[in-house]
Amino acid sequence: MTITRRDAVAGALALPAAADAASQWRRGHDGQRIADLGNGTFLNPVMPGDRPDPAVLKDGKDYYLTFSSFDSYPGCVIWHSRDLVNWRPIGPALNQNIGSVWAVSLEKHAGRYFLYIPVKASPRNSIFVIYADRIEGPWSEPVDLHLPNHIDPCHAVGEDGSRWLFLSGGDRVRLSEDGLSTVGAVEHVYDPWRYPADWVVESFSPEGPKIHRRGDWFYMLTAVGGTAGPPTGHMVIAARARSIHGPWEQCPQNPLVRTISTDERWWSRGHASLVEGPAGDWWALYHGYEAGYWTLGRQTLLDRVVWTRDGWPQMTGGDLSAPLAAPRGGERVPNGLPLSDGFATLALGTRWSFFKPRTDEARRVRVAANTLHLKATGMAPVDSSPLLQVATDQAYRIECDIEIDPGTTAGMLLFYDDRLYCGLGFDGERFVTHQYGQERGRPANPHGRSMRLRVTNDRHIVTFDTSGDGGRTWRRFDRGMEVSGYHHNVRGGFLMLRPGLYAAGDGEARFRNFTYRAAPFRA
Structure with a gap:
C-alpha cells in the first residue's frame, strides 16, 4: 500500500476533495454547515466539530447521542434525533467535574437511562455511572465503579439477563442487577483481530468495544490502530458470538472501516456503533478527522450498513466524500445549535462550557440585561478557565462587545488547552497578545476599557480586528x-481548537452581542 502525503497536512491549503463538496453543504444557524441536503440525501459530517466517540441509543422512535467531553464542563451533552441526520441538543448530563471524560456508554435498561463514564483523573482513573428516569434529567450524582485500569465501557445485557461492562483490551466485568456496582473481577474474554504488520498505524490499542444484539448473534465492534497519529491508523473491526459469554468469532472482512490514504476526505475513521434506522435498516455512527483539519477534532460520521448472507455487517458509504441516501421513515427535528449568543439566558453545557472548572466555577458567570458577566480569575488563559464553544466549520469569524473593570484583562481566544492557545486580550491601557500558549506582547490600547473584538479563523490563518x-x-x-x-x-x-472568552485578574468582564459566523468555503 502506498501512503501519500498532501500539503493539506499543514492545514494552510484547501483540499481539492473538500473544495468539490463545499458548495453541496446546506447552511444552518450562523451559516454553519449541516448534513441534511433537503433532497433525501445527506453529506457527512452529521455532527460537525469535535464530537468524538459517539455513543448512540435507540429508544422507540427517538435517538439519543452523546460524546466524549474531556475537560469541558458541563459535559456529556445529550442530543436528540428521529432520523439520525438532524440533531438538536437537550442538555448536559454531567455537571460535576470528575476528570477528563473519555468514551462513554449511553444505555436504557428497565426504564432507566444510564451513562457509564470513564475518566482520566488524579490521583487515579476510574469509571463512573450516572442515571436518570428521564433523558432530560435530572441525572444522579456520579457513582464510582472503582475500575482504574480500563477505558471505553460498553453496557451489554446477556441472553440470560445478566448485565456487563465490556472494556478496552478485550476485557469485561459483571454489573449488579441495578447497574450501579460491579460483581467479581475483570476478566479477559476477547483477543482482537490483528492487522498486517506493515500497515501504518499509531498503535494496536484495542478500545471502544460496542455490543449489539441482532437475531441470534451478539456483535462486538472494536477500534484498533490508535485514535490519532497517522491518518491510516484508526479502524473498525467486528466479531460475533452466539452468547454474551463467547466464544467470539472474527469477521472475515475485517477491517470494516479504515482510511487507506491521505487523499481521502476523512482521516482516522473508527470507534463505531451500530444502530437500527427508523425503517428497520442499519447504520453506523463513528468519528473521523476532516482531512487537514485536526484542529476541528473528531467529527461524527454516518455510514449505511448492509448485512451479508452469512450475517456480517458491511459499511457501504465508501470514503464518505459523496452524499448518501438518508435514512427513510424518520421525522426531522430542528437541527443544530446557534453559536451566536445575545445572552438572554445562560446556555452552559450546550453553547458554552468551562475548561477544567473548579467546584464553584459556575458562580463566576451570570447573565442580566442581555449581558454575560464573567468574574475574573487567574492571571491569563492558562489559569482562568475560559468559556468555550465547539466550532463547526473550517473558516469562521467571532465578534463580541467587551467591557472590563479596572484591574481586569479580558478577550477572545482560540483555545486548545491551557498550554496551547492564541488570542487577543486587553486591559485599560494595553493589549495582550496570546500566541503558542504564551503572552507575547503588550502594545498600546487606544480604545480604553470597552471595545468590540473580532477574531477570524480562515482555514488556520488567524487575524484580529478591534x-x-x-x-x-x-x-x-x-x-x-x-x-x-x-x-x-x-x-x-x-481536544479541538475552540473559540471562547476569558477574564483574568480582578473585577469582572461584561460580554454582549457575541456572534459566530461561518465563512464561505473557497472555490
Missing part, C-alpha cells in the same frame, strides 16, 4: 497567526 465604535469601523491588529499545529498530534489530549 473597534472603538461598536463595529462601525475596524482597525486591523498588527499580529497575524497560523494555527494548523494546534491539535492533538502536536499537544496530545484529543
Whole structure:
C-alpha cells in the first residue's frame, strides 16, 4: 500500500476533495454547515466539530447521542434525533467535574437511562455511572465503579439477563442487577483481530468495544490502530458470538472501516456503533478527522450498513466524500445549535462550557440585561478557565462587545488547552497578545476599557480586528497567526481548537452581542 502525503497536512491549503463538496453543504444557524441536503440525501459530517466517540441509543422512535467531553464542563451533552441526520441538543448530563471524560456508554435498561463514564483523573482513573428516569434529567450524582485500569465501557445485557461492562483490551466485568456496582473481577474474554504488520498505524490499542444484539448473534465492534497519529491508523473491526459469554468469532472482512490514504476526505475513521434506522435498516455512527483539519477534532460520521448472507455487517458509504441516501421513515427535528449568543439566558453545557472548572466555577458567570458577566480569575488563559464553544466549520469569524473593570484583562481566544492557545486580550491601557500558549506582547490600547473584538479563523490563518465604535469601523491588529499545529498530534489530549472568552485578574468582564459566523468555503 502506498501512503501519500498532501500539503493539506499543514492545514494552510484547501483540499481539492473538500473544495468539490463545499458548495453541496446546506447552511444552518450562523451559516454553519449541516448534513441534511433537503433532497433525501445527506453529506457527512452529521455532527460537525469535535464530537468524538459517539455513543448512540435507540429508544422507540427517538435517538439519543452523546460524546466524549474531556475537560469541558458541563459535559456529556445529550442530543436528540428521529432520523439520525438532524440533531438538536437537550442538555448536559454531567455537571460535576470528575476528570477528563473519555468514551462513554449511553444505555436504557428497565426504564432507566444510564451513562457509564470513564475518566482520566488524579490521583487515579476510574469509571463512573450516572442515571436518570428521564433523558432530560435530572441525572444522579456520579457513582464510582472503582475500575482504574480500563477505558471505553460498553453496557451489554446477556441472553440470560445478566448485565456487563465490556472494556478496552478485550476485557469485561459483571454489573449488579441495578447497574450501579460491579460483581467479581475483570476478566479477559476477547483477543482482537490483528492487522498486517506493515500497515501504518499509531498503535494496536484495542478500545471502544460496542455490543449489539441482532437475531441470534451478539456483535462486538472494536477500534484498533490508535485514535490519532497517522491518518491510516484508526479502524473498525467486528466479531460475533452466539452468547454474551463467547466464544467470539472474527469477521472475515475485517477491517470494516479504515482510511487507506491521505487523499481521502476523512482521516482516522473508527470507534463505531451500530444502530437500527427508523425503517428497520442499519447504520453506523463513528468519528473521523476532516482531512487537514485536526484542529476541528473528531467529527461524527454516518455510514449505511448492509448485512451479508452469512450475517456480517458491511459499511457501504465508501470514503464518505459523496452524499448518501438518508435514512427513510424518520421525522426531522430542528437541527443544530446557534453559536451566536445575545445572552438572554445562560446556555452552559450546550453553547458554552468551562475548561477544567473548579467546584464553584459556575458562580463566576451570570447573565442580566442581555449581558454575560464573567468574574475574573487567574492571571491569563492558562489559569482562568475560559468559556468555550465547539466550532463547526473550517473558516469562521467571532465578534463580541467587551467591557472590563479596572484591574481586569479580558478577550477572545482560540483555545486548545491551557498550554496551547492564541488570542487577543486587553486591559485599560494595553493589549495582550496570546500566541503558542504564551503572552507575547503588550502594545498600546487606544480604545480604553470597552471595545468590540473580532477574531477570524480562515482555514488556520488567524487575524484580529478591534473597534472603538461598536463595529462601525475596524482597525486591523498588527499580529497575524497560523494555527494548523494546534491539535492533538502536536499537544496530545484529543481536544479541538475552540473559540471562547476569558477574564483574568480582578473585577469582572461584561460580554454582549457575541456572534459566530461561518465563512464561505473557497472555490
